[in-house]
Amino acid sequence: MKIHLDTEKCQGHGRCYSLAPDLFDCDDLGTAVVVVTGELNDEQLAKAKLAEGNCPEFAIVIGD
Ligand code: SF4
Incomplete structure (x- = not known):
């Protein structure tokens, strides 16, 4: 299973990198970046x- 991130949906709320900072980071605009690909x-x-489950934009999908 891998992390799939739709940066078009991401609004930079920061929940992902607050909850899982070892998996997510952010760019200069606050958009999430996947650390573990x-x-x-x-x-x-x-x-x-x-x-x-905590991304309000449904930008994160865990799958194959
Ligand atoms: S929680 Fe979702 S909307 Fe917020 S920064 Fe992470 S991917 Fe983007």
């Missing part, structure tokens, strides 16, 4: 799903 381990997957 490869396969997620179990611990990363749990945090990624937390971020997915």
